[in-house]
Amino acid sequence: MKIGIVCYPTFGGSGVVATELGKALAKEGHQVHFITYSQPSRLDFLNENLFYHEVEFRSYPLFEYPPYELALASKMVSVVLNEKLDLLHVHYAIPHASAAYMAKQILKTKGIYMPVVTTLHGTDITLVGKDASYEPVVTFSINESDGVTSVSEDLKRETYHSFKITRDIEVIPNFIDLEKFKKQKKDHFKKAICPNGEALLVHTSNFRKVKRVGDVINVFNNVHKEIPSKLLMIGDGPERNHAETMARDLEISDSVRFLGKQEAVEEVLSVADLFLMPSEKESFGLAALEAMACEVPVISTNTGGLPELQIQGVTGYMSNVGDVEDMTRHALHVLDKNNLPKFKQNALARAKEFDITNILPLYERYYEKILAKAAINKTINVAV
Numbered sequence: 001m002k003i004g005i006v007c008y009p010t011f012g013g014s015g016v017v018a019t020e021l022g023k024a025l026a027k028e029g030h031q032v033h034f035i036t037y038s039q040p041s042r043l044d045f046l047n048e049n050l051f052y053h054e055v056e057f058r059s060y061p062l063f064e065y066p067p068y069e070l071a072l073a074s075k076m077v078s079v080v081l082n083e084k085l086d087l088l089h090v091h092y093a094i095p096h097a098s099a100a101y102m103a104k105q106i107l108k109t110k111g112i113y114m115p116v117v118t119t120l121h122g123t124d125i126t127l128v129g130k131d132a133s134y135e136p137v138v139t140f141s142i143n144e145s146d147g148v149t150s151v152s153e154d155l156k157r158e159t160y161h162s163f164k165i166t167r168d169i170e171v172i173p174n175f176i177d178l179e180k181f182k183k184q185k186k187d188h189f190k191k192a193i194c195p196n197g198e199a200l201l202v203h204t205s206n207f208r209k210v211k212r213v214g215d216v217i218n219v220f221n222n223v224h225k226e227i228p229s230k231l232l233m234i235g236d237g238p239e240r241n242h243a244e245t246m247a248r249d250l251e252i253s254d255s256v257r258f259l260g261k262q263e264a265v266e267e268v269l270s271v272a273d274l275f276l277m278p279s280e281k282e283s284f285g286l287a288a289l290e291a292m293a294c295e296v297p298v299i300s301t302n303t304g305g306l307p308e309l310q311i312q313g314v315t316g317y318m319s320n321v322g323d324v325e326d327m328t329r330h331a332l333h334v335l336d337k338n339n340l341p342k343f344k345q346n347a348l349a350r351a352k353e354f355d356i357t358n359i360l361p362l363y364e365r366y367y368e369k370i371l372a373k374a375a376i377n378k379t380i381n382v383a384v
Contacts, residue, residue: 001025003030003032003087003089004079005018005022005032006072006076006088006089006099007019007036008091009036013287017151019034019043022043023047027047031083032051033053033085037057039054053075055071055072072096073100073102076099077103077106081110088117089116090116090117090118090119092119097116097145098137101141116145117366120142121151121155122155125283142165146370150169152171152305154304154307174284174289174354175360176354180266183348184266184267184270189268193271198229200231201230201331202234202268203275203276204265205234206235207237211237211278212279215322215327216233216276217247219328222325224252234259240258266290269290269294270294274297275291276327277300279301279321281304282301282303282306285300285309292351297316297343299330299334311350317333
């Protein structure tokens, strides 16, 4: 198949999933064309089946903001025509699904029926999509897609609850590449951070309010009072300054390191003992899955899609949002030297269920299903 993938080229979950999916498809022999405004952050290897098409958009005095959606639709049309694509797979409803609809209509005028698959990742539904300014466009774009997938059952339920969706939504969970995300021998790194054998806790996010980084600091502060420990904070965002201030006020800043955005997150996770994810909402919890693949148990909330990933008391523990005391109690239980090895083993075993080799065939079968339907629709339209 020749597949066009449209995504955000950032460190966010939707961009990571889209990029890793494209790379895996290319390895299987499919021709994959990324269409976005800059090269995706994880598009880091050469493959004869991988292509990147930059969306160029200029600012004109007439426009207060550059019209990215129009430029994206035009680029999709161009790539479909020049590369003879079979299917467009757009990740994130806004503006990708709506731009794909526009491209699809333009292509129809040229006698080309281009099927579009839209994958819903989370905030495009739970945050942006619910905004009254965007809701009609989100609803329309989803319903006009030839196929729709979501990364969890919870997100599927929320989409149906929040929007008048007439399309069937197929749940295809997020995945992990166990060739990339696995425990590595980084003993020198662990010794540099924890020279006296301290427990090492890690948090990774974009530091938005929904991630509740203040709870991360409070849980760690409680753990730190009980056992020698260190905390690594990976990522960046609007709540970073707040978290740093909290660490200073609690007088634990010497035990907390803010590392900013990291390309090789798996190297840091390889030396961690526990991953903290106290989010207010997670449509899936990709960062938690990455930690589990590196044999790191997870303390998380029980919200969104996390109960579909976590196994209570097996891969870690889940608590109610904001229940810092419960998270602390569970963290100390996991970190007990008699318990930690089993939790690490369980975390890896669960992560293996989400290996890309298990999830990729689900996407391939779904593409084939959508292409078959598109062929029927094309035949009907020609007959009419």
